[in-house]
Amino acid sequence: MKTSLPLTIDNGLGETLIFQKLVPEPDGDRLLVENFVAPGMGPLMHVHHLQDEGLTVVKGRIGYQILGEPEQFAEAGETVIFKRGVAHRFWNAGDDILNCQGWVKPANTIVFFLSAIYAAQRKVGKLEPERFDAAFLITRYASEYSLPSIPAFVRKVIIPTTYRVGRLMGKYRKFANAPAPMGK
Structure with missing residues (x-):
């Protein structure tokens, strides 16, 4: 199943995700993404068993947590990396729309x-x-x-x-x- 990029998806509940493009790399394609998240919103605790994920805050404040660890926060210009196999969640910890740019690698079936x-x-x-x-x-x-x-x-x-x-x-x-x- 081939999907043309860029592709924007929206859950209707305050989360918009733009799959921008695939960057071929020797050890798996890197999918470049951008998100816009309403205050208080974000995905549940989840695991990507086969993928690493990185998010750089463009605007706003991101809250994030690794399962079993305390909540942490990052501001504009800071990057958060979630390694494959590690349960994590993130959310908009600010009062305005959170905007991040990031990647998922390898892309696999994420789109x-x-x-x-x-x-x-x-x-x-x-x-x-x-x-x-x-x-x-x-x-x-x-x-x-x-x-x-x-x-x-x-x-x-x-x-x-x-x-x-x-x-x-x-x-x-x-x-x-x-x-x-x-x-x-």
Whole structure:
């Protein structure tokens, strides 16, 4: 599944992400990104199992946290790096729109995955994405991304059950051309 860049996605809840371009590098393409995040908004605690991520604050104040560590903050001109496999979250810790420029490396399926998550959030108008779409994405891309903030019972029972029911109901036809997960 080939996506032309730049591509702008918006979850309708205060997060806009622009996938700007792919920069070929010998050890994997680097995806250049820019985000605009409303005060108090930002992704849940999450893990990129196969990717590093870097964000440089252009305007505003970013709050960020590594799982199990205290919250930290960065201002305009400062850069935050999240290493692959490390659970992290970030949010707009200021009163105005947070703007960051950054990268994800290697790009892998991140454009598809986040585009589908944002679309599922827009569908229901909530941070928690539409349940069937979320179950599909979390299940299919488990080797690449995870959300440690989801309770174990939900991860081990509810999501797999929802995924199976969704398959039986034919809810995943729209994902027929979804890219294969990496790392399998």
